[in-house]
Amino acid sequence: MVANKDAGANDTYECDALVVGSGAAGMAAAVTAGHRGLDILIVEKEPRFGGTTARSGGWLWIPGTSLARAWGIVESPDQARTYLRHEAGNSFDAARVDAFLTSGPEAVDFFTTKTAVRFDMPLVFPDYHAEAPGGTQGGRSMVTRPFDGRELGDLIKHLGMPLPELTVFGMMLGSGKEIIHFMRATKSMASAFYVAKRLSRHFRDVMRYGRGMTLTNGNALAGRLAKSALDLKIPLWLSSPVRELIVENGTVCGAIVEREGRMVRVRARRGVVLACGGFPHDVARRKAMFPHAPTGAEHYSPGPTGNTGDGLRLAEAVGGRVEDTLPNAAAWVPVSVTRRKDGTSGVMPHFIDRAKPGVIAVTRDGVRFANEGNSYHDFVQQMMKTAKPGEEIAAFLICDHPTLRKYGLGCVPPFPMPLGHHLKTGYLLRGNTLAELAAQAGIDARNFEATVAKFNATAAEGTDPDFGKGSRAYNRYQGDALHGPNPCVAPIQKGPFYAIKMVIGDLGTYAGIKTDADARALDADGQPIQGLYAAGNDMASIMGGNYPGAGITLGPALTFGYIAGRHISSVRA
Secondary structure, rough: OOOOOOOOOEEEEEEEEEEEEHHHHHHHHHHHHHHHOEEEEOOOOOOOEEEEEEEOEEEEEEEOOOOHOOOOOOOOOOHHHHHHHHHHHHHOOHHHHHHHHHHHHHHHHHHHHHHHOOEEOOOOOOOOOOOOOOOOOOEEEEEEEEHHHHHHHHHHHHEOOOHHHHOOOOOOOOOOOHHHHHHHHOHHHHHHHHHHHHHHHHHHHHHHOOOOOOOOOHHHHHHHHHHHHHHHOOEEEEEOOOEEEEEEEEEEEEEEEEOEEEEEEEEEEEEEEOOOOOOOOHHHHHHHOOOOEEEEEOOOOOOOOOOOOHHHHHHHOOOOOOOOOOEEEEEHHHHHHHHOOOOOEEEEOOOOHOOOOOOEEEOOOOOOOOOOOHHHHHHHHHHHHOOOOOOOOOOOEHHHHHHHHHHHHEEEEEOOOOHHHHHHHEEEEEOHHHHHHHHHHOOOHHHHHHHHHHHHHOOOOOOOOOOOOOHHHHHHHHHHOOOOOOOOOOOOOOOOOEEEEEEEEEEEEEEEOOOOOEEEEEEEOOOEEEEEEEOHHHHOOOOOOOOOOOOHHHHHHHHHHHHHHHHHHHOOO
């Protein structure tokens, strides 16, 4: 972005507010405060901006928005509050939840009317526990509208890339209809035409710009927020980690930032916002807070490797406290570890494949343990509960040949894309019989054959007496609407058979800095630390360690970034 001034000869820089981190929370705080006339500086430790947001699905969960009302979905804050109280249980934080429910719709209206940010809301996307008190069948989850990366000018070169495992030829697919078109490309002329046109545009952009210019999902959100900051001429320093906060008379008033090999003293007259992305790659804190990772290494995060808990450590150094009592310290997701064609390892989150008909999951004992169509967070919790003490916590996704070629599985694409690379690397395991597959995967063959036989006995009828796959709204949404009688259940019977090993990963950490309803960091006595704010995954989650719906990370990130930017604008310099 165009800097309105730079650090001078004395390695000092002055601004009204310093934002540390360039994901959705940090950008939201910067844009909100910048729009109110403040002089803002954003610093990012990585050479690219966007953080976890740029790799994400770009969904935001915010109840009661004008977007929902446009669909005729009107709900009172009490309904969402009831749902969040149910989800958070003993970790329910009434003050911060109320702030979220009040300011969330305001934030959406601000960003969609005053900035380059735009969202689309599907009529139906159920909460993950839609059947719970206060849950709904739709109207709370929205997705970022695609964005033309060319609007960023030269800045597009510095936008974080989407997760390779979630792309097709390096192209991140939009949600909903676009994914359906790609899955039906060999069955529908309309879908084939759509896919051909989309791919042609992507390859043309790659040849001209070095990357695709049709930004979707989280890449679109990061791009739209960056465009909004660019319009306000807010400077962004990349490869500029914060080394320590500056405190004067008990107030945080800046930071020491390492930039281009020198230390710059940034004085922030109104305060500092920490939005560094949490700690998914902080091995020491994982060891302390992730029960499944006794050494800190037994965990695989698809988040940026630079998210190593900088914000938490900076806050702790000036008296801040990290919330360590949540029942889940992170948003869990089952992942598989794949080998990319360049030889590096990749981490693939399993979002929707588990819900498809003809797919089940088993342990090494060869038995099912959960409703495969439930949310990724719920599914991993069942993985943990089922694991034997001292054993690796893992599970295997299982399907037959027709199912694999129809839907794909993990990183393995559907027909007509080839399977060879994934078979060669051992990511995808194959057996002509169930017993042969069990031997390949190290699964108890006898139990495995019995499990599949029991599942198949009722699968043709679309029922799952053991775990009720397809019985919940969220299951059915992620299944195959064209498959009946149950969009999530079909027999596993036509070999060869396939398996992919899943382990535990995260979509962001929940255990963050304790804050109040104004996003101000709190000290050991629960009092605000003057001049210090936290948002995004640096802030302790308001979800109480649970995962209520699609976008419960980015929704609060945008909202509390907005709250922080609004509050810091009201502080006297």
